[in-house]
Amino acid sequence: MKDEKDIILAIYEGTRGAADQKDKVWHDLEKRLEEAKMKEKRTKNRRIVWRSLAAVLLIGAVFTAATPSGRAAAGRLIDLFEPQRNIDYQIEGQDENGDYQLHTGSKATPVPDETAAPTPDNPAVSYVIYVDESRYSVKTVDGTDRIVPLDFPEDLPETYLAISQDTERAPAEVAQALYAELKDSYEYAVAPEEVTYPLNAVHVRARTGDEWNSEVVAYYLIDNTAGGTFIAEERYFLEAEEGHGARFNTMLKEFQVVPAQ
Amino acid sequence: MTQELLTRFRKGEAEAFRTLYDTYGDRVLRLARVVTKDDHLAADAVQEAFLRVYRYRRRYDPGKPFPVWLNRIVVNECRRLMGKRKGLMLVAEETRKEADTAAEDTSPYVEYQSLYRALEDLPETLRVPLVLKYCNGCKEAEIAEILDIGVGAVKSRLYDGRKKLRSAMEREAAR
Numbered sequence: 001m002k003d004e005k006d007i008i009l010a011i012y013e014g015t016r017g018a019a020d021q022k023d024k025v026w027h028d029l030e031k032r033l034e035e036a037k038m039k040e041k042r043t044k045n046r047r048i049v050w051r052s053l054a055a056v057l058l059i060g061a062v063f064t065a066a067t068p069s070g071r072a073a074a075g076r077l078i079d080l081f082e083p084q085r086n087i088d089y090q091i092e093g094q095d096e097n098g099d100y101q102l103h104t105g106s107k108a109t110p111v112p113d114e115t116a117a118p119t120p121d122n123p124a125v126s127y128v129i130y131v132d133e134s135r136y137s138v139k140t141v142d143g144t145d146r147i148v149p150l151d152f153p154e155d156l157p158e159t160y161l162a163i164s165q166d167t168e169r170a171p172a173e174v175a176q177a178l179y180a181e182l183k184d185s186y187e188y189a190v191a192p193e194e195v196t197y198p199l200n201a202v203h204v205r206a207r208t209g210d211e212w213n214s215e216v217v218a219y220y221l222i223d224n225t226a227g228g229t230f231i232a233e234e235r236y237f238l239e240a241e242e243g244h245g246a247r248f249n250t251m252l253k254e255f256q257v258v259p260a261q
Numbered sequence: 262m263t264q265e266l267l268t269r270f271r272k273g274e275a276e277a278f279r280t281l282y283d284t285y286g287d288r289v290l291r292l293a294r295v296v297t298k299d300d301h302l303a304a305d306a307v308q309e310a311f312l313r314v315y316r317y318r319r320r321y322d323p324g325k326p327f328p329v330w331l332n333r334i335v336v337n338e339c340r341r342l343m344g345k346r347k348g349l350m351l352v353a354e355e356t357r358k359e360a361d362t363a364a365e366d367t368s369p370y371v372e373y374q375s376l377y378r379a380l381e382d383l384p385e386t387l388r389v390p391l392v393l394k395y396c397n398g399c400k401e402a403e404i405a406e407i408l409d410i411g412v413g414a415v416k417s418r419l420y421d422g423r424k425k426l427r428s429a430m431e432r433e434a435a436r
Contacts, residue, residue, distance in 0.1 A: 004395060006376060007426065011291060011396045014377030018294030018303040022286045029282070029308050033275075033315060040316075088317070094337060095317045 043086050081256075085130045089250040091243065100130035100254065105163065106140050124226045127163065130254040132247060136161075147251065149244060157215045157237040161248040163255075167228040171221035174229045175202040178219055182206040186217070195220070198249040201232070212239040225257050267327060271318050278315060285328060286311075288397050289335045295392040296339040298381055302346065303339070310338040332397060333407045336389065379429035387422035390415055 083102050090096065105126035129147075131138055136147045147161040166174055175192035182189040186206035195203040201220040208215045216238055222230040232252055236244045269277035289310065293303035313334055314321075321330055380388055393399040393407060401419070405412045 004423075006373070007380070007391065007423075008395045010373040010376035010380060011295065011392055013373040014380070015291035015294040015396070017300045018290045019287045021300065021304045022290060025290065025304050025308050025311075026279075026282055026286065029311055032308070032312055033278075036312060036316060095313060095320060097316065 081128050085254065087130065087250060087254070089246070091246050098132055098134065100251065101133045102128060103131050103138050103145075104128050104258075105165075105260075106145050124167075124260060125165075125224050125228075125257050126260040127230055128254075128256050128258055129163070129251055131251055135247065136251075147248070157213055157235075159236040159240060159244050160234075161251065162231075162233040162235075164231050164233070165224060165228060166231060167224070167226070169229060170227065171202040171223055171229045174221050174231060175204050175219070178221075179204050182217070187214075192221075198253040199255055207238060210238070212237070214238040216241060216245070218245070220252060222255065222257070230255075230257065264323065267321070267323050271321060271323070273315075273318065278318075281314075281327070281331075282311060285331055288328075289331060291396050292332060292389075292392055293335055293339050295381070295388055295396075296336060296385065297343055302342055306339040306342050307335060309342070310335040313338065326403065328397065328399070329403045329406055332393060332399065332403075333409075336407060375433050376426065376430060379426050379433070382429070383422055383425055387418050387425065390418045391422045391426075394419060 081102050085100050085102070086097065087100050088095065088097050105128070131147055136149055139146045139148055141162070144162050144164040147163075149159055152159060169177075172192070179189060179192055182204065183206075187209050189206035190204065192202050192204045195201055199220065199222065201222045203218070203220055205216070205218040207217070214237060216234075216236055218234040220232040220234075222232060224230050232255070234245065234248045234252075236248070266277050266280060270281055286307065290303055290307050293306045293310075294300060297303050297306060310331070314331060321327070380391065383391075389408065390404050393404045394401075399407065401412050401415045404415045408415070
């Protein structure tokens, strides 16, 4: 090898076949680009319609949900959410995009007596969330909704996103109680703080250590607009922070409080 | 690369996007070929990469060099497709070797072909920094950003890569 110029010439010579495909790649790219532009336009229009409708009705419905007559009048607001949403997100620095499916809180199903007063088992408000069903399934465990990874190895620490509701206490109060518990049982615990990502909430987190499989728990305490709190509990292990942790946050970003049906 | 072109690209102007492809398409196809060692896979990776570039154009930070962003997407796309087609790669590798041997007798660039084969035989960690530097004209700091490694690691990989190429060519000459 004489000098670095030889490396340049060798690369140019060796990759000539690939470079010769430039026009063909553009030709194919142009077709797919047209399809992408059409899809982008359709999604944008649909999103504007759905969000405008949902926003207008949500404001009125949540305010009236605390009263029996209001609850009866609220109707099926959930029907106004698009059944599937195309979401852009980032995983480990990589831009990703996928279709997420609408899920409602298990307590948002119709109750026998729509005009009954709200109780912990029959709350005034519920929620909707968009779930990446290609990777997760939704289960109800001990009365709590859990979003769990599909085909998850049994030997790894428990990994899930659970959503429950405390109808009695406000987010700050729940946060203080959880922080007191976490301080005793975890090596590191971070005091409650208000966050805006993935959503507006009071955030408390803790972990058992610095190993790849150290258990991590992250709570997002969300105002349920009726004097209580939605508790979003993320559990995973340290190495999965940028994987499952980021995916849970992407789903939480779409979380929305709605009147229970 | 003017700022005005990049602004037009971020707004989704088709003509600006085409200009970017015309400017960088050739270089990233060569880069993709070195990463994947396969012409077809390289073409697929570049097509996917440019689609991503278009789809996520608003996330491009105009304060950073466009080629760094593009090269990073191309390298990641190559790796993703290679992972997807792992089984097929073994077949592609064999086909490549046969094609290279067949072309060897007639090409006037026999010396460069041997050198290129030696480059392709290097592990990905060594050959990708070499092609980014010598073919795509990236600086060491830019290579570090594209590959998400430190500048020190880039320097040592470039050094090791050149050294291994030199040894390979000396062995070739001694035959």
